[in-house]
Amino acid sequence: MKKYSHSNTTKVIVFFIMIAFFTGVIASLVNIVTVPYSSVLQKSYFQSGAYMEESLQSIDDLTSLMTEYKNEEHILDGGSIDKYEWKEVEDELFSEYLYLNRSNEDDFQSEKQQYETFKKEYAEEISSTREQLIQDELREYHKILQRLKNVEEPLFYATDGAKEFSNTKLEGSDDFEALPSYFIYEDYNLEAYPRETNKSQYIHWLTERTDQLNPENTVIYFGYTEEFLAPRLAQWEANSEIAAENLFKLTLFMPGFIFSFIYLALVIGRRSFKDKEIHFHFVDKLYNDLNVIFCFSLISLFVVLLDFLLEINHQSIIPMIILIAVIGFVLILSLVKHFKNHTLIKHTLFYQVIYRLAQFIANVYRSGNIGIKTVLIVIGYPVLIAATFFMFPVTIGIAAWFAYKKVKEFQTIQDGVAAVKAGNIHHRIHVEGKGEFARLAENVNTITDGLKNAVDNELKSERLKTELITNVSHDIRTPLTSIITYVDLLKQEEDPGKAKDYVEVLDQKAKRLKGLTDDLFDAAKASSGDIxxxxxxxxxxxxxxxxxxxxxxxxxxxxxxxxxxxxxxxxxxxxxxxxxxxxxxxxxxxxxxxxxxxxxxxxxxxxxxxxxxxxxxxxxxxxxxxxxxxxxxxxxxxxxxxxxxxxxxxxxxxxxxxxxxxxxxxxxxxxxxxxxxxxxxxxxxx
Known part of the structure; x- marks a missing residue:
């Protein structure tokens, strides 16, 4: 393992194994996505979106007829025109009227008066526009009728209590329930058969339409014949098998691709497990930001070519995937090398340009005090003008803006110091940036903050002292006054019974006074930490x-x-x-x-x-x-x-x-x- 794990031969072999697995993953995904109306998560055709779509257009048309259009008389009376849509049309005409009459400065009418004037002057345009909308609605009404007339399946029957729409001789719910599958909307309820249809995640496509109907007098029946369903069921089964087969392939190819990519990511750029240095090749000299751009370009090219080849020849997809994958993963593994070398950001064209520019500015900035920097600017500006003479107005404009900004910052600091000197210790000097003026403003603000905190603490301390004196005086004076009063009464009292009562009151008030004194003593000790x-x-x-x-x-x-x-x-x-x-x-x-x-x-x-x-x-x-x-x-x-x-x-x-x-x-x-x-x-x- 130590001998062959990091060898170039092993890396090349694993690389092409990874490409093979990746090609299998992409091809499986393409086959799953491009199979029409298939899903391995759907148990049957009757739970699929394809089955729901068979009825969707017809139920949309029937819903529009029974809720919006109803009949020609209703349309000609303007009943199908949406009031919000008509309000937008009127607002557009009113805006046009205001624009055309904007130069009439002598007319100081209120908006309400202007609107009334508009209604009179634009009466013909409003009427013509309304008539045009009615004609558009009437045209759409006949389009829907013609579209429903051309529908052979699903078989449907619908009525709103006043008018019937149907493409079949079947009328009653019993007739439709005899069909292999059907939808029956009646008495506030949408009934579907086979029953498994109710578990479809797409059933809401239909219920959203039926919820718009008046359930008291509206009935809609949809049904499908055996001849209509048989080929679709067979096609759905075939597509589901294809999707399941490719999903199985995907579960095999994906782990292989992941493990091979992780292996390459671990060993790429190193010659052994103990090798701490990252070794680069000519491909790695490409700047990382350009590398990322090329990667996204390859992905975009893959999407375009995939869409093109799917329509022409499926067999050409595999070679295309292999070619783009080889180029793409070479670039990605180069990024992995730079990530391991901690140069993912540093090895970008953008970083290099900004870094060199910042380094130059920093060298100038660190070269001395403000005087030296000012001299460098004075010397450098004519050089910049000479180098960019073709855009002299832009250069002089930037220089003027820079000078104005610095003068404004200095004036802001000067005004702020004057405000603080005048006694406004809450004043803050706001200077953006990180230059000398910004640091000076922050230093002044820091001094102001310290002064403000000292003043606030002093005011709070004075307030607390005042409250302390007031409250202590009040709380101690109350029992003390009682003691003095009862002592005077005791001196004059000869009745032993009353004298005993006075002594009890004196005892109570003395204990109250002692409690206040103890609390004050405890508070002082607790605050000082002397416990x-x-x-x-x-x-x-x-x-x-x-x-x-x-x-x-x-x-x-x-x-x-x-x-x-x-x-x-x-x-x-x-x-x-x-x-x-x-x-x-x-x-x-x-x-x-x-x-x-x-x-x-x-x-x-x-x-x-x-x-x-x-x-x-x-x-x-x-x-x-x-x-x-x-x-x-x-x-x-x-x-x-x-x-x-x-x-x-x-x-x-x-x-x-x-x-x-x-x-x-x-x-x-x-x-x-x-x-x-x-x-x-x-x-x-x-």
Whole structure:
């Protein structure tokens, strides 16, 4: 194998074997395609397109007669003229009228008035055109009648309740059902015999026509005699045998061709399995783009010659296939060589021309700074003018356009810098291309972007600080005011019972104040990352199940129903169990405060590959007229009135804690649907 696999003799032998197989493949395909009305996929003649076509013209004519033309009186009355077709004719006449009267500048009529004027002035032309259409329709009507009169088979009988059309003495459905094959359209149904006809993929050719008929009073019978069917059945059987035989040949030749071509593609250009170099011959010097053009030219020539030879002499097809295949595969294998050598694109005439031109321009471009390039242009332009003196106007025009473009780019940059200097930090300088001016514009835009980001961040920071001060002041002042008020009441109260009630209120407000302070402290620690994180293997389902059990009283208090969807197998994440539960606890607290009483809460656990996604969904009790991004900000609540007991820090703390564990926390709002999504890395055993 090592001795003969890459030898030239072996390659030549395999090449001609491949040509032989390819010739067999093409010849088999030609024989299959050129056999009329044959298909190895059709089980019988009655399922073939040829059988359906026998009735197609007649049923088209009958459908036209009974739905469109009906009778001469109907046609003469204009009833067969399609209203859309007539509208197009009128529009064309109206357009002609407008064109001929376009110079009448004193006429300021509206389009409606113009149309009325047109109807009056063009009344004769409109009438003449309509009469011509009626005559055309009448002529087509008589053509159809004559065509049906000349039809011997299929035998047909049709009636729309007012008029009958027939080429046989048979009238009733029983008469047609006595024939070897028939189609009967009656009572909204198209019945075909033999029954296998109904399984034909071409049956819709007929049903599309019958669907246009009025089923209440229309009847159509089609039938075929034994004398008509016998020769066609015999011919179809013979053609099917030919097609099946050539399909069998195709299944034999195709693998041989594929394997021989793959073998040649592997060994071509090399002298052994260890040979890394590709060896070229004189044919391989032809540029690849010209090679491809020649290949397509050969295919076009093959198609033309094939069509010509099929009409003259089938025996000449084989030599023609062999000749074109030899030339074509020599060119294709040359392309394979260049593909293996990584020169498929480089060895093209187009690439060589562009490459040399680009190399020349690049050498000039790299030769120095803008001053040197300008000097080269000044020197090179007269040379170009002298070399192309016969097209001097074109050359000077290109030079003027180039100079204008560069000046315009410079002016654009100058105006942009002035705009930014004036304080418009959102201004963008747009300069197309990759030249010096384009790079300069991009550098200015980069500076502008950095300035704009700094300003935006500063504005956002100031806004957050303002909101923080406002919201903290509001949330702390409320319990603090209550404490001061009740302390004053307690000082003056002598009734021990009322004093006890005041103490309970003081305790409640003090705990509320402590909770706000703790939340603020936790938010600061979470944002700064000053919290120890111990990542470990956490069973998400167990954590959630245990946690929901701990808050069962709150679930019952709010009349909520929790629905949990999770994979059958356990899912584990890499997380800190304490911080993860704190995040989930904050989400549950948010749900208890803002969810519609008596509604459902959905918790979906999904394995998305490298991550586990935990999704919480609930319906808000109040309208969510706030964006999801704003809810993530500190001290933001779903209720802008801030009447609930929350601090507005829960979601912010939850996000910070999830991010500390290497996860992602996001919110989504769709109408009144509130959805929180936690994504954590799946636990993998190292």
């Amino acid at each position: 120890p994180v111990q990542l470990e293997k956490i069973d998400v389902l167990s954590l959630l199940t245990q946690g929901l059990g701990e808050v069962a009283d709150k679930i019952e208090e709010n009349n909520l129903t929790f629905k949990m969807n999770h994979p059958e197998d356990k899912v584990y994440v890499t997380a800190d169990g304490r911080l993860l539960w704190r995040s989930i606890e904050n989400l549950l607290s948010n749900i208890f405060k803002y969810t519609l009483k008596g509604s459902r809460v959905y918790i979906d656990i999904e394995d998305v590959g490298e991550e586990i996604q935990i999704e919480f969904k609930n319906i808000s009790a109040t309208e969510l007229n706030i964006k999801a991004d704003e809810l993530m900000e500190r001290f933001k609540r779903g209720d802008e009135s801030r009447t609930t007991e929350g601090s507005g820090l829960g979601l912010s703390i939850a996000r910070s804690l999830i991010e500390l564990q290497g996860g992602i926390f996001s919110l989504h709002i769709d109408g009144d649907l509130f959805k929180a999504v936690i994504r954590l890395k799946t636990y993998h055993i190292e």
